[in-house]
Amino acid sequence: MGRELYSGLATIQYNAGRDRDAFLSVLRLASPENREKIRVSLEPLLQSMGRFSGEQSARLQQAVDRRAAELGASLPVKAVAPAVDPRRSEASRIVVRRKRLGPVTLDDLPLDEREGFPGFAGSPSPLPLLTWCDGKRTLAEVVRLIEIEQGPMDFDFVGYFRFLARHGYADLVTPPAQ
Numbered sequence: 001m002g003r004e005l006y007s008g009l010a011t012i013q014y015n016a017g018r019d020r021d022a023f024l025s026v027l028r029l030a031s032p033e034n035r036e037k038i039r040v041s042l043e044p045l046l047q048s049m050g051r052f053s054g055e056q057s058a059r060l061q062q063a064v065d066r067r068a069a070e071l072g073a074s075l076p077v078k079a080v081a082p083a084v085d086p087r088r089s090e091a092s093r094i095v096v097r098r099k100r101l102g103p104v105t106l107d108d109l110p111l112d113e114r115e116g117f118p119g120f121a122g123s124p125s126p127l128p129l130l131t132w133c134d135g136k137r138t139l140a141e142v143v144r145l146i147e148i149e150q151g152p153m154d155f156d157f158v159g160y161f162r163f164l165a166r167h168g169y170a171d172l173v174t175p176p177a178q
Contacts, residue, residue: 001064001073002077005080006081008060009057010148015053016050020046024042027039061076087158088139088158091139093138093175094173094175095137096130096135096139096142096161096170097133097171098169103120104169105119105126106118106120115163117163124150139161143157
């Protein structure tokens, strides 16, 4: 139950962040001199969205605790992060910087040189894999976001991005110390 709670809370947080980003995207349409004024006018709505996601998180916690009580489990249920896939252990030490615009199709590589990694129509689809690679997020964060969107995957993310780097699609760099 702790893993399911963790997953549900992460999904709520993810959706709230995406909604906030979508809402704030309107600022790109405003002139620079009006952005702050518009941003301030949006604040009550942003706060309302934040309250809503907080309420949903609380509802989820209550539902999980209620079910745990029915099963005779200890309360409150604590969110438990899933174990880290050993293939991903180094993902927190990698930032992916894309070198090309647009989707990576691998069309320029013969099939026998793709090392089993997916092309444009493969699974998982490379397009969402690269969408989150902004040159700032660690690969671990990219994987977390992808799996919130698409569900858990049995995929060698570190191997895939190392493959892309070897073929000139991306650079892999060490994240700055925090």
